[in-house]
Amino acid sequence: MELKNITKIFPGVTALNDMSIALQKGQIHGLIGENGAGKSTLIKVLSGVFSPEKGEILIEGEKTHFSNPIEAKKHGITCVYQELNIAKDLSITDNLFMGEYVKSKIGLLDYRYMNTKAKQIMDEMGQEIEISKLCGQLGIGQQQMVEIGRSILLDAKVIILDEPTSSLGEKEAKLLFEIVRKLKEKGKAILFVSHKLEEIFDLCDVVTVMRDAKHIATVPASKVTKDQLISYMVGRTLDNLFPKTPSKSGEIALEVKDFSSVGQYRDVNFQARYGQVLGFAGLVGAGRTELFRGIFAADKRDSGEVFINGEKQDIKNPAQAIKGKIAFMTEDRKLQGLVLSESVMRNICLVNLDSLKKGLLLDYKKIKKQAEDCVSQLRIKTENINKVVGELSGGNQQKVVIGKWMNVDADIYVFDEPTRGIDVGAKIEVYNIINKLVEQNKCVIMISSELPEIIGMSDRVIVMRSGKIMAEIDRVSDNFNQEDIMKAAWGGKL
Amino acid sequence: MRLFKRDRSKKMPAFIGPLFAVLVLAMILAITNDRFLYIANIMNILRQTSINALIALGMLMVMLTGGIDISVGSISVLSGCVMGVLMKSGVSSDVVLILAGLMTGILCGTLNGMLFTQMELPHPFVSTMGTLMIFRGLALFITGAAPISGFGSGVLFLGYSNVFTVIPASFVLVIVFYIIMSVFLNRTALGRKIYTVGGNQEAARLSGISVKKTLNFTYIMSGFMASVAGIVLIGRISSASPIANETANMDAIASCVVGGTSFLGGKGTVAGVLVGAMLIGVINNGLDLLGAQTDVKFMVIGAVIIGAVFLDVVRNKAEEKSRRLAQAKAMGDLEAGKDGLTIG
Numbered sequence: 001m002e003l004k005n006i007t008k009i010f011p012g013v014t015a016l017n018d019m020s021i022a023l024q025k026g027q028i029h030g031l032i033g034e035n036g037a038g039k040s041t042l043i044k045v046l047s048g049v050f051s052p053e054k055g056e057i058l059i060e061g062e063k064t065h066f067s068n069p070i071e072a073k074k075h076g077i078t079c080v081y082q083e084l085n086i087a088k089d090l091s092i093t094d095n096l097f098m099g100e101y102v103k104s105k106i107g108l109l110d111y112r113y114m115n116t117k118a119k120q121i122m123d124e125m126g127q128e129i130e131i132s133k134l135c136g137q138l139g140i141g142q143q144q145m146v147e148i149g150r151s152i153l154l155d156a157k158v159i160i161l162d163e164p165t166s167s168l169g170e171k172e173a174k175l176l177f178e179i180v181r182k183l184k185e186k187g188k189a190i191l192f193v194s195h196k197l198e199e200i201f202d203l204c205d206v207v208t209v210m211r212d213a214k215h216i217a218t219v220p221a222s223k224v225t226k227d228q229l230i231s232y233m234v235g236r237t238l239d240n241l242f243p244k245t246p247s248k249s250g251e252i253a254l255e256v257k258d259f260s261s262v263g264q265y266r267d268v269n270f271q272a273r274y275g276q277v278l279g280f281a282g283l284v285g286a287g288r289t290e291l292f293r294g295i296f297a298a299d300k301r302d303s304g305e306v307f308i309n310g311e312k313q314d315i316k317n318p319a320q321a322i323k324g325k326i327a328f329m330t331e332d333r334k335l336q337g338l339v340l341s342e343s344v345m346r347n348i349c350l351v352n353l354d355s356l357k358k359g360l361l362l363d364y365k366k367i368k369k370q371a372e373d374c375v376s377q378l379r380i381k382t383e384n385i386n387k388v389v390g391e392l393s394g395g396n397q398q399k400v401v402i403g404k405w406m407n408v409d410a411d412i413y414v415f416d417e418p419t420r421g422i423d424v425g426a427k428i429e430v431y432n433i434i435n436k437l438v439e440q441n442k443c444v445i446m447i448s449s450e451l452p453e454i455i456g457m458s459d460r461v462i463v464m465r466s467g468k469i470m471a472e473i474d475r476v477s478d479n480f481n482q483e484d485i486m487k488a489a490w491g492g493k494l
Numbered sequence: 495m496r497l498f499k500r501d502r503s504k505k506m507p508a509f510i511g512p513l514f515a516v517l518v519l520a521m522i523l524a525i526t527n528d529r530f531l532y533i534a535n536i537m538n539i540l541r542q543t544s545i546n547a548l549i550a551l552g553m554l555m556v557m558l559t560g561g562i563d564i565s566v567g568s569i570s571v572l573s574g575c576v577m578g579v580l581m582k583s584g585v586s587s588d589v590v591l592i593l594a595g596l597m598t599g600i601l602c603g604t605l606n607g608m609l610f611t612q613m614e615l616p617h618p619f620v621s622t623m624g625t626l627m628i629f630r631g632l633a634l635f636i637t638g639a640a641p642i643s644g645f646g647s648g649v650l651f652l653g654y655s656n657v658f659t660v661i662p663a664s665f666v667l668v669i670v671f672y673i674i675m676s677v678f679l680n681r682t683a684l685g686r687k688i689y690t691v692g693g694n695q696e697a698a699r700l701s702g703i704s705v706k707k708t709l710n711f712t713y714i715m716s717g718f719m720a721s722v723a724g725i726v727l728i729g730r731i732s733s734a735s736p737i738a739n740e741t742a743n744m745d746a747i748a749s750c751v752v753g754g755t756s757f758l759g760g761k762g763t764v765a766g767v768l769v770g771a772m773l774i775g776v777i778n779n780g781l782d783l784l785g786a787q788t789d790v791k792f793m794v795i796g797a798v799i800i801g802a803v804f805l806d807v808v809r810n811k812a813e814e815k816s817r818r819l820a821q822a823k824a825m826g827d828l829e830a831g832k833d834g835l836t837i838g
Contacts, residue, residue, distance in 0.1 A: 298700055319702040328700065336700055339693035341760050350690060350701045353683045361681040391820035404701065 001046075001077065001158050001189060006055035008041055015041040016052065017213040023158055023189040028180060030204035030221065031193045034233050034486075035284045035449035036420075038213040039193055043160055046191070047079040048072030059157075076157035080147045082166055088136030093118040095135050095146050096153055121149045125179050141172030148179065159183060160191045165199060166285060177203055195283050197226050197490055209233055227483075230490065234451065234482040242456025243428060245435045249459070250274030252310065253443035254326075254412050256295060259304030264290040265467035268304070272412065272443050277434060279458030280447040282489050287467035288447045289331055292414050296321045296328045308412070322351065327410035329401055331417045331447070333394075337401040340390035344382050345371035347389050348403045374403040379429060395426025402433060413437055416447045431457060451482045463488040508754025509766035511805050515798075516773045523780045530783060537660055543775035544653075544664035545570075545723045545730070547768060549742055550749035551675055552719030554767045555712040557750050558679075559692040560759025561618040563606060563716045567742030568629035570724035571735070573598040575633040577649065577725070578642030578734030588648025596721050602629055603717020607710035618713075626743070633736040643733035653729020664726045668768075671722070676764040688712060692759025748795065749774055752802040773798070 001023045008016040016038050023029050033039050044050045045057075048066040057064050059075055066072045069079075086095055093111070096118050104110035118131045125145050135143055144164060151159045161180070165173045180203060184190060194200055200207055201221055209216045209232040216232050252271050259268040265287040272278045280288045294301035297315045306313045308324050315321045321328070330336035338347050348371045349356060356366045371385040378399045382392055389400055398418065405413065415434065419427040434457060437444050448454050454461055463471045463485055471488040473479045479494050488494055523530040549566050556563045573595040580594055602625065609621035655663045679685040690698045691708045699705050723742070728734050753770030755762030774795060781791050 296700075317704075318700050319704060322702040330700055335694075336696045339690055339697055339760065341693050342689065346686065346690075350697070350703075353686060357683060361677070362683060362686065364681075388817065391817045393821060 001060075002058040003042075003046065004056050004058065006042075006045055006052045006057075008045060008050055008052045014213050016045065019055075019210070019213070019215050021208055021215065021218070023191055025157070025189050026184055026187045027206065028184050028190045028192055028204045030200040030207040031191055031210065032195075032197070032200060032207060032229065032233065033210035033216075034451065037210040037233070039210055040162075041213075042210070043079060043162055043191075043193065046072070046158070046160060047077055073154065073156075076155070077160070078151040078154060078156040078158070079160040080144065080151070080162065080164060082163045084140075084143050084147055086135045086143045086146060089134060091134055092122065092129070092131040092138075092146055096121065096149050098150070100153070117153070118149075121152050122146075124152065125149065125182075126175065139172070140167050141169070141175065144168070144176065145179070148183075152183075156188065158189045158191070160193070162193045163195060164192075165194065165196065173199075195285075195490070197229060200229075201226075226492070227487075230483060230486050234486050242453070243431055243435060244457055245439065247277070247438050247459055248275045250276065250441055250443075253308065254295075254445075255307040255310075257305045257307070259291060259294060259301060261290065261294055261299070261301045263467075265294070265464075268464075268467075268469055270462055270469065270472070272445055274411070274443045275438060275441045276459040277438060277444045277446055277457050279454040279461040280445065280464060281451065281454045281461050281485050282449070282464035282470075284449055286464040286489070288464050289416055290467075291464075292328065292416065292445070292447065296326060296414070298328070322408060322410070325409065325411040326414065327405035327408055327412065328414045329405055329416060329418060331420070333397050333401045337404075338389050338397060340388070342389060343386045344375065344380065344389055344392070344400055345385040347400050348374050348385075348407070350404050352407050370407055374406060378403050378406070378433065393422075393426075395422035395429075398422050398426065398430065402430070410442070412443045412445070414445045414447070417449065418446065419448075419450070419453060427453075451485060454485065455480070455482055461485060465489055465491055507763060507766065508761070508806065508809070509763065509769040512752050512754070512766075512773050512802060513769045516769060516776055519773070519776050519780060523776070523783065527780075527783045530780070533660055535779070535783075537656075537662055537665075539772075539775050539779045540665040540668075541662040541730070542778065543771050544662065544668050545726050545739070546742065546745045546749060546774065547668045547771040548671060548723040548726065549720050550746040550767050550771050551671055551764070552716035553746040553750050554675075554755055554762055554764065555679075555688060555715045556618070557692075557747075557755050557757070558688050558759060558762050559709055559712050560695070560757075561610070561709070561712065562747065562757075563618060563622045563713060564743045564747075565602070565606060565622040565626040565629055566716060566720040566723075566746055567739045568626050568633065569599055569602045569717050569720035570727060570742060571737075571739050572602065572629045572633040573721035573724035574728045574734035574738075575637045575642070575736050577645075577728065579636050581645060582642060586646070588646045591645075591649055592725060595725050596718060599717040599719070599721020599724070600714055601717070602720070603714035604710070606717065607713035610713065611706040611709050630736070637734070637736045639736060641731075641733040641735040641737075645728055645732070645734075649725065650729040650732060653726040654732065655729075664729070667722070667726065671719070672764055672768055679764060684708070684711065689760055692761075694760070745774060748799050751806075752799060754806060756806075770802075 003019065003021050006016050006019045007014070019038065019042060031039055041050065045052050048069045048071055051067055064075060066075065087098065093114050097114050102110045102114050115131055122129060122131060125148065127142060127145050129142065135146060164176060168176060180190060192204055204221045206218060207221050207224065207229065208218045209229060211233055250273050253274045254272040256268060256270050260266050268291055282288050293299045295306055297317050297320065306315055313324050315324055334340060345367060349367050356363055356370065368385065375382060375385060380399045380403065381396050389397060392400070418430050434444055434446065446457060459475050461473045461480065462469055471494050473485065484494055529535055549570065553563060553566060576598045577591045577595045581591060585591060606622055606625055609615050610618045615621040652663050652667060657663050657666055679688065687698065687703050687708050690703060691705050695705055727739060731738060749770035750762060750767050752773055753766030755766060777795060777798060778791060781794060
């Protein structure tokens with residue numbers, strides 16, 4: 001299977017730019033890249049979820065086109081996504097044959113055949129389990145085996161594994177590798193997407209590196225070093241997109257001690273100071289968002305203490321966190337930040353609605369003034385404040401999320417991926433807002449998966465991996481560069 | 495500055511369709527049936543609509559949060575029966591009886607809220623289906639399944655009397671409640687929070703809004719409005735009956751839905767619900783005048799509900815499309831550099 005010069009454009013973003021990749025029979029092909037490099041889009045083009053604007057897809061030399069995942073499946077391409085597609089209340093057999101049921105002569109389901117076949121497939125993968133078991137009773141590793149079993153059942157030629165080990169323990173991962181190697185011996189072409197370099201070296205024959213929606217390099221895994229791969233992934237010069245203003249180091253605003261939540265983050269300790277930007281770097285799934293949701297009490301944590309201005313705080317819900325002067329600009333503006341069906345005005349006044357009253361009733365003069373001031377200060381582009389937020393562009397929606405928190409008297413501002421999915425112009429405006437907060441001696445924490453942004457805006461960087469802090473790097477340190485941060489994010493020692 | 499000009503593209507409210515339907519239907523009925531326009535008949539429609547309109551107003555609050563309360567019919571009946579039992583046991587003050595009725599509604603609503611928010615039952619449909627049966631059973635139990643009559647004029651007044659000789663007191667009550675509720679939903683912080691919780695619960699929570707308190711409040715209001723309707727019901731049938739008001743749940747939901755309230759929450763207006771309740775009232779009355787029986791009435795109202803919701807679906811799709819177009823245009827403007835953003 002081969003992809004040639006594929007380009008895929010979403011409104012405002014080019015997700016794949018002239019991307020080519022060739023998957024050979026009997027070969028395990030690794031795919032790595034930073035967050036947002038275009039890996040997911042590539043997988044979705046391969047498996048028929050997206051159709052590309054330009055370029056061609058070749059299967060065994062023949063040009064093909066598929067408009068949906070079912071057609072891709074017919075061509076022998078299957079994908080095991082990170083989020084498994086398993087019906088937990090159905091048996092292993094039912095899950096394996098989902099959508100591909102085998103019927104007997106009289107039109108009923110032929111369970112005798114399906115059960116035998118299911119048993120055979122699970123045995124082949126070294127899984128000696130009762131196939132009538134419900135999938136919900138299996139561990140994640142075994143559920144994944146069931147998904148891989150589907151590919152075997154379909155006799156797929158190409159199997160895509162999207163970060164298959166992200167939720168597996170070491171033992172399960174080893175077992176998975178054995179199965180992947182077996183599939184390779186059977187002549188399948190395998191695309192293995194991973195965030196772990198060791199795995200790539202352990203398992204893959206060739207590695208393709210992506211960056212900024214483009215193909216950067218395809219090299220045999222035996223002829224490349226870790227550092228080389230990292231430099232391929234980063235290999236970008238910093239442009240002057242970051243209007244960073246000099247800052248001073250103030251008192252400690254926020255201190256977090258021994259924060260833990262099973263499966264999300266462990267023993268996290270850090271301090272954030274006034275008048276500074278503290279960057280949180282790491283790969284997607286490193287536990288950064290979860291950590292701050294824990295601090296903000298949006299989710300429960302297992303243990304840990306929060307100190308604000310040196311005083312211990314007992315924060316039980318977001319409302320109390322806001323009282324403790326924390327503002328949390330969430331990562332997903334559509335799901336967590338905005339009420340899309342409501343107007344710009346109503347969204348801007350969401351957090352401090354209780355202070356906009358005159359007697360019992362809301363004071364619409366105040367509300368309008370606050371919304372209008374906010375729109376002009378943050379330069380939100382909207383026809384008027386009554387426009388429904390869902391109709392604005394992504395960048396302007398993001399500014400509404402920020403605007404909502406600007407009217408709250410906060411000291412600590414947490415920005416979670418503040419510039420995701422917005423264009424360059426709007427990004428700079430967001431950076432300017434951050435600068436302004438720093439000038440006002442506020443404490444700013446910025447979670448970002450974009451390294452240039454981390455480097456460009458932070459005074460100090462904390463790098464997380466698998467829920468743990470790997471490194472803390474000051475702006476003046478020699479390690480304050482993309483390569484070293486990336487190294488720490490991928491589990492390397494500085 | 496373009497920013498502060500009035501938006502001329504302001505959308506029509508969702509209830510325009512049903513309102514139009516009410517007027518057309520009324521015209522047809524006025525032409526085909528000379529009894530329709532009699533003052534007595536019009537007042538009769540208002541009287542018949544009152545109970546449903548009151549219950550639907552509470553239902554609106556719950557539906558705005560994305561929930562539902564199917565126990566309202568039972569609550570209205572239980573409230574009346576509690577009053578009846580108290581009266582039989584010697585309580586003679588109308589004020590006390592009315593307060594007891596309202597208190598019953600508030601308690602029932604509190605229970606509904608707690609089942610959903612504290613015990614975390616999966617969906618209010620389930621919890622209120624349980625209480626629907628419990629409250630109805632309780633009403634049958636305390637009354638011994640027999641209606642209780644003999645209420646004083648103070649209790650009967652709301653459902654029975656007219657003000658200014660022709661206007662039913664119950665409809666005046668409806669108007670008063672609709673005005674209060676309209677102000678409440680649009681002009682108080684709690685009112686707006688109800689819309690926010692329905693529009694995006696997670697965003698509401700992360701903005702420091704207490705979602706559980708807000709949800710509890712809506713169920714309490716729903717119970718309260720049902721008990722108000724229960725008192726009006728006593729006046730209409732001049733007794734407290736444990737077997738009355740059986741279709742009240744569905745009528746109230748139908749009024750909300752026909753009036754443009756979204757099942758997903760966050761969308762719906764007080765005016766829309768009133769129009770919805772009126773439409774159902776006019777259809778019922780028209781069919782009565784035409785001599786139709788319950789069978790035909792059920793079928794017609796069923797078709798009207800489906801038609802109204804279908805209209806809503808079509809309108810939502812069109813809105814969604816225009817939203818995407820507007821967003822694409824916003825993106826296009828950015829790319830063309832019309833945004834006035836300074837880059838670099």
